[in-house]
Structures are given as C-alpha cells and as structure tokens.
Amino acid sequence: MSSKYEKITDLAKRRGLYMQSAEIYGGVAGFIDYGPIGAQIKSNIVDLWKKIFVESHPDLVYLVETPIITPEQVFKASGHVDHFTDPVVECSKCGRIYRADHLLDELGVKIENLDNKDLFEYFKRGVKCPFCGGTLGQPYSFNLLFKTTIGPYASSVGYIRAETAQGMFTMFKRAYEDLREKRVFGLAQIGKVGRNEISPRQGPLRLREFTQMELEFFFDPDDAQNQLLADVENSTLRLLCENHQAVSEVKVQDAIHTNIVCNQWLAYFMVLGQRFIESLGFPPESYHFLEVPKLKLPHYSKQTWDLMVKVDKWGWVEVAGYSFRGDFDLSAHSKLSGVDLRVFKPLEKPIVKKRLRFKWDVNKLRSIYAEKTGLIIARIKSLDDDEVRVALESGFLEVDGIKIAVSDLGVEEVTEEEKGIKYFPNVVEPSFGVDRIFYAMLDNSYTEKDGRIVLRLPRSIAYPHVGVLPLIKKDGLDKVARNIFVQLSKAGLKVTYDDDGSIGRRYSRLDEIGVPASITVDHQTLEDNSVTLRDRDTWLQVRIKMNDLVLSLKKFIFENAEIYTLGEPFTAGQNERIKAE
The missing domain is CATH 2.20.28 (Rubrerythrin, domain 2)
Known part of the structure; x- marks a missing residue:
C-alpha cells in the first residue's frame, strides 16, 4: 500500500503541482519544478504572507528586492563563510x-x-x-554556500545567497535615509536562495534551491515597546519551551512578562505566523513554536523559535524560524565595511563631553593604503568611544580586512557637544520557507473520499477557484458555459473550463487539484438561467441564478460561506443523477 507521501508525489506529477527538475536528464536531488497549477498555488501562499506581514503594516513594513549573487565580503561579515557548515x-x-x-x-x-x-x-x-x-x-x-566568480576574474568571489536577509542588512543605510530616518521599520523580501545540501532526501522539504519570505524588523533596543502589541496581547501562543516535554498555550502578555519570549516584537510576529499558518488550513494541534536550545542557537541569534508543523511521513518539520538577532548583523557589516550603520537619536538636552579622537595625515595614509584611504577615513570619523578605546588597547584598527596601525594615526582630546546618541538597531526576523509550507499544506489537505482524492486546500489559496462545466458539448450548453467562464474571469476569479469526459470524471479532476467550486450548465439553465454550484469538500450542490454567480462565488471562496446558504439545494434524486453522470 502506498504511503501518503507517495500518493502526494504521484498526484503532484500527474496534475502539475510539482515534479523533479530537469527530469528528462534524470534530474538532480534537491531541485524541483512547479507546474501550471503548483506555481499558482505557491504564488497564492506568497500573496497571503505579503498581506499579513507587509500590506497590513502600511508605513511600517516595506517590500524590497536584492540580488541572488552576493560578494564574498558580505558573507564574511555575516559569519556564513566560517559558520555555515555541516559535518x-x-x-x-x-x-x-x-x-x-x-x-x-x-x-x-x-x-x-x-x-x-x-x-x-x-x-x-x-x-x-x-x-x-x-x-x-x-x-x-x-x-553549504554555493560559490561562484563574479565576472572573468577568479579573485572576484561571490556566493549564491543562503538567505535573503543579508541583502536587507547591506541596504539598511539607504533604506533608513530613504524613509526619512525612521528608527522603527521593517524590510521584507521574497526570493530564491541556495544551500548546497549534502544529501537532500526529503522531497520538497529539503531543497538546494528554494524560496524564502523574510522580514527584518529594526527597532531601538532601549525603546522596544511595540505599539501594535495591543492588537495581539490576548492571543495565545502554542509554545514548546526548552526543557519542556509538552506544548503549552501561553497568552502573549504572559509570555512577554515572564520572558519566555524575550521581545515584544518577536511575540507580535509569532502571532502573525500562527494566523498565517491557520489561514493555510492547519488546525492548532498540527503546529507549535519550538524553542531552539541555547547550545544550538545560530551564531547571530539571542533567541530563536522554530515554527513546526506536522506532516505524515516526517513528523514535526520546521517551516519558519523566528530569531532575535540583536545588533549582530549591522555591527558586523559596519565593522568590516567601514561604513557606520548606526542610527541617530536626538537627546532632549545636549551633553558636553571630553573624548579621545584619532587624527590623521591624509598624504601619509594615502602613501600606505592607496585607494582604501577614503574608506579608512570615513571609518575613523564614525568611531565611538568604545571603539577608540579598543583600538588604542590593541594597537590597530581594522577596516575592510585591513589593519591600520594606531602608530600611523595621531590622538587628541576634544570637547564635543553631544546632541544625540548613535546606536545599532536591534533586529527581529521571521523567516519562512515557502516550499516546505507548500508541501505541508498538501499533506494537511490530502484526503480520500469513496476511493477518490480530494485536496481540501483553503479556498482562497486553491487554483483555480472554480471550474465551469457544460453537462454536454451540444444543445447550446457549451456556449452558455463559455460565457460564464468569461464573466467570472473578468470579475477577478481564477477559472478553468472543462468539457472533456463525463461530468463525474470532470468533478474528480477538479477535486484532485483542490478546486473549491464547480459550476455545471445543464438543460435547466436554458429554461430559467440557473446553474448548479458544487462544493468540493461535501459534494453538495445548489441551484443558483447566473446573475448571482459572481457575488455568491466571492462569498464562497473568500468569506468561506457554506454552500447551502447560496442557493436552493438539489433534491436527492437530482444529486444522485449528477453523480452518476
């Protein structure tokens, strides 16, 4: 007997959900193609994430896009060159x-x-x-980084990004300036990443190329109050804490007050993650947040929660990671690049301070460091008191991988009026893997009824939304069905037309790919302008006037209205007749 995973894999190949990439050449593990149906469903998942995490936060979270190929220095600063390894x-x-x-x-x-x-x-x-x-x-x-060269020079090393995050960190300064120096905001990005997995053997769950949806949210570490917390503080988080054996349901306000979740913004976005997963059809018992033990934390993280969902073959699998990254990334990129990535916060009352500052002879620096001189001077100007102290103690200052001897610089005490302070923003990061979510949703939606496959996808995520079926291809029924197809398409619904085979076979085809509704045009349609509307999950049908189709379908697809509220039910005999046909 085939396993559920094998059945889903077979269905995916037959119905254009996903399949092995480069299949005609035998394929390579870790790469998949999405077919005409699967690519649209995946796109709908992405659109839902954007709606919840980006579009619901106008003037706070902004969508950006950065390149897939990234210079080596970026991943040296981020720690990936040294730490992104497996044994x-x-x-x-x-x-x-x-x-x-x-x-x-x-x-x-x-x-x-x-x-x-x-x-x-x-x-x-x-x-x-x-x-x-x-x-x-x-x-x-x-x-695990995919290494390449940028251009024809072997010395110009680049990598396929392993996460979209670093592009957002390296563009932070520009975004901060473009947003008129907002001190609290988020950058979101959706795109392909690559990880050269050693032996990917879990289908769509472990790929060498996949799609991420990530949000880097920047805020003042000394003012981490979340003005949006009131919207979610009475919500409940499903948490499996470190050293605990069972999932606990904890109110957001309690999780924050007891420091189970270390940050208000982290807790807020965790609630949004639960709403996102539930909107994809996962019941509460099929997901939870797992706290990553301190000894297993990524090198950049102060606290990480993995969003886990249950699938039939592999049990609990991670579909998202929530990390409090502190100021690790911005401070690391600032140090290696020599560009000050701190933000300025005005003080209510200026403070006069004496402090040590480096001074320099431009010609001397240029004779030693050539074209790097401008970068070095910019970095020297941005040094804070602690960085000056560390440089004096160590005897050198490092900029862009170059060590500048303190002896090549002068030191002077200056009196400065401090009108504000500079700090590195802290970062909370929700990071989702679309491909894992896609497969887990298929696993959660896959059912069999009377020997037939029914893919019970969330109605708004399914593609298409509705199938239009003439009972037969003559007597004018096909012409009416075509007109309905055009009408619904113009109304913004995703529609398919099918007149091939018996009506029962056509219902079955639509059920297999998760189409929530189907419309049948029969001979009664010619008499009273009514059609049948069929529910994928219950197989119940109602008769509905064609003039009411658009409104009724939008209620059914986007508001989850019950089928029986939309029209007059068929009699038992009529239902049996349609089923038999």
Whole structure:
C-alpha cells in the first residue's frame, strides 16, 4: 500500500503541482519544478504572507528586492563563510559522502553539539558505510554556500545567497535615509536562495534551491515597546519551551512578562505566523513554536523559535524560524565595511563631553593604503568611544580586512557637544520557507473520499477557484458555459473550463487539484438561467441564478460561506443523477 507521501508525489506529477527538475536528464536531488497549477498555488501562499506581514503594516513594513549573487565580503561579515557548515564523512572504499551527524542519528546514535573530532570517535567504534560497508574517515566541515566568480576574474568571489536577509542588512543605510530616518521599520523580501545540501532526501522539504519570505524588523533596543502589541496581547501562543516535554498555550502578555519570549516584537510576529499558518488550513494541534536550545542557537541569534508543523511521513518539520538577532548583523557589516550603520537619536538636552579622537595625515595614509584611504577615513570619523578605546588597547584598527596601525594615526582630546546618541538597531526576523509550507499544506489537505482524492486546500489559496462545466458539448450548453467562464474571469476569479469526459470524471479532476467550486450548465439553465454550484469538500450542490454567480462565488471562496446558504439545494434524486453522470 502506498504511503501518503507517495500518493502526494504521484498526484503532484500527474496534475502539475510539482515534479523533479530537469527530469528528462534524470534530474538532480534537491531541485524541483512547479507546474501550471503548483506555481499558482505557491504564488497564492506568497500573496497571503505579503498581506499579513507587509500590506497590513502600511508605513511600517516595506517590500524590497536584492540580488541572488552576493560578494564574498558580505558573507564574511555575516559569519556564513566560517559558520555555515555541516559535518560530512567520506567512505574510503566507495567514495560516498554522508552528513556525519545525520548518519549517526539514522543508526540510532543520539548526539548533541559534537565537533568533528568527537564525531570521529563514534565512527572509530565500528560505524561503517551503509552502502558498501567500507571504513568511514575523519569528519570534516562542508560549507553549504554555493560559490561562484563574479565576472572573468577568479579573485572576484561571490556566493549564491543562503538567505535573503543579508541583502536587507547591506541596504539598511539607504533604506533608513530613504524613509526619512525612521528608527522603527521593517524590510521584507521574497526570493530564491541556495544551500548546497549534502544529501537532500526529503522531497520538497529539503531543497538546494528554494524560496524564502523574510522580514527584518529594526527597532531601538532601549525603546522596544511595540505599539501594535495591543492588537495581539490576548492571543495565545502554542509554545514548546526548552526543557519542556509538552506544548503549552501561553497568552502573549504572559509570555512577554515572564520572558519566555524575550521581545515584544518577536511575540507580535509569532502571532502573525500562527494566523498565517491557520489561514493555510492547519488546525492548532498540527503546529507549535519550538524553542531552539541555547547550545544550538545560530551564531547571530539571542533567541530563536522554530515554527513546526506536522506532516505524515516526517513528523514535526520546521517551516519558519523566528530569531532575535540583536545588533549582530549591522555591527558586523559596519565593522568590516567601514561604513557606520548606526542610527541617530536626538537627546532632549545636549551633553558636553571630553573624548579621545584619532587624527590623521591624509598624504601619509594615502602613501600606505592607496585607494582604501577614503574608506579608512570615513571609518575613523564614525568611531565611538568604545571603539577608540579598543583600538588604542590593541594597537590597530581594522577596516575592510585591513589593519591600520594606531602608530600611523595621531590622538587628541576634544570637547564635543553631544546632541544625540548613535546606536545599532536591534533586529527581529521571521523567516519562512515557502516550499516546505507548500508541501505541508498538501499533506494537511490530502484526503480520500469513496476511493477518490480530494485536496481540501483553503479556498482562497486553491487554483483555480472554480471550474465551469457544460453537462454536454451540444444543445447550446457549451456556449452558455463559455460565457460564464468569461464573466467570472473578468470579475477577478481564477477559472478553468472543462468539457472533456463525463461530468463525474470532470468533478474528480477538479477535486484532485483542490478546486473549491464547480459550476455545471445543464438543460435547466436554458429554461430559467440557473446553474448548479458544487462544493468540493461535501459534494453538495445548489441551484443558483447566473446573475448571482459572481457575488455568491466571492462569498464562497473568500468569506468561506457554506454552500447551502447560496442557493436552493438539489433534491436527492437530482444529486444522485449528477453523480452518476
């Protein structure tokens, strides 16, 4: 008997939801294509996310777009070049490479936060290659960034971005200035990213190229009050905290007051994440937030919650990560680039301070550092008191990877009137993986009824919204059906027309791809201008006047109106006749 995963995979191939990419050449693991139906459904998921996270926050959250190919310096600053790695191990006999920690986990060996040296101790105890039985070597770190060159020069190294986030951090200064120096705002981005996964074996759940929806929300760390919190503070979060064994339902205000969730903005966006997931049809018992243990936190995070949903084959899987990134990214990029990414906050009353400042001889710097001189001077001007102190103690200042000796600079004490303070904004980040959500939604929606597949997608997410079916292709029924197709399309509904095969087969085809409603034009239509409207999930039908179709369908699709409220029900005999046909 086929598993649910196998049935969904077969359905996806047959009905144009998704399939192996480059299939005619055998394909490569970790890459999928979305077909005509799947691409539209995926687009509807993205549109819903934009509505909840971006469009519902006018003048606060802004959509941006940055390149997929990113210069190496960006990922050096972010830590990806050094930290974005997984442990791998190679078989000395057949040459196969495995992710070391996953291989041990599959063999029932539970490990936590071991380095490559400690992992090797397990392999020395007799763990062999599962393919050929050969000896496994010393684990080593494999960087998951896809590396490339920018232009014809080998020295111009770039990477396919592993997250959309870094593009938003590097554009922060421009966005801050463009938004008239707003100190609280968010940048959102939706786009492709790449991760060179070692052995992607979970279908759409683990891809080497996938789509992210990310929001970087910037705020003052000394004024983290969220003016929108009142809208959600009585909402409940489903949380599985570190060291807890069961999910707890915690009110937002309690989660904040007890510091379970460390930040008001983090809690606010977590509520939006729950609303988003529920709008995709997931019942509360099928999702929760899992707190990432402190020892497993990403290098940039102060607290992370993973949004987990349940799927049939793999159990709980992560579809989103919520991280409080602090000022890690902006301060790291500021340090490496030499560009001051702090924002200015005016003081109510200026303060007079004495402080140490570096001075410099432009000609001397130019003779030593050539074209980097302008960048170095800009960085020197932006140094705060702590950075000057650190430079004096260490004897050097680092700008764009170059160490400038303090001895090449002068030091003077100056008196300055401080009219404000500069600080690095803190960042809260909700990050969603569209492809995982897409598959999890299919898994949650897949049902079988009387031996037929019914994909119970949320009505507004499904594509198309409605099918128009003439009972037969003659007697003028097809002409009326075509007119209805045009009318509904002009009204903004997504419509398909199908006159091929029996009416029962056509219903089945629409049910399989999740089309919420179908309209049948029959001979009674010619008599009284009424059609039947059929509900995908219940198979119930009502008769409805053609003049009422647009309004009724919009209520059904976008307001989740019950089918029986929209028209006169068929008699039992009529329903049976249509089903038989």
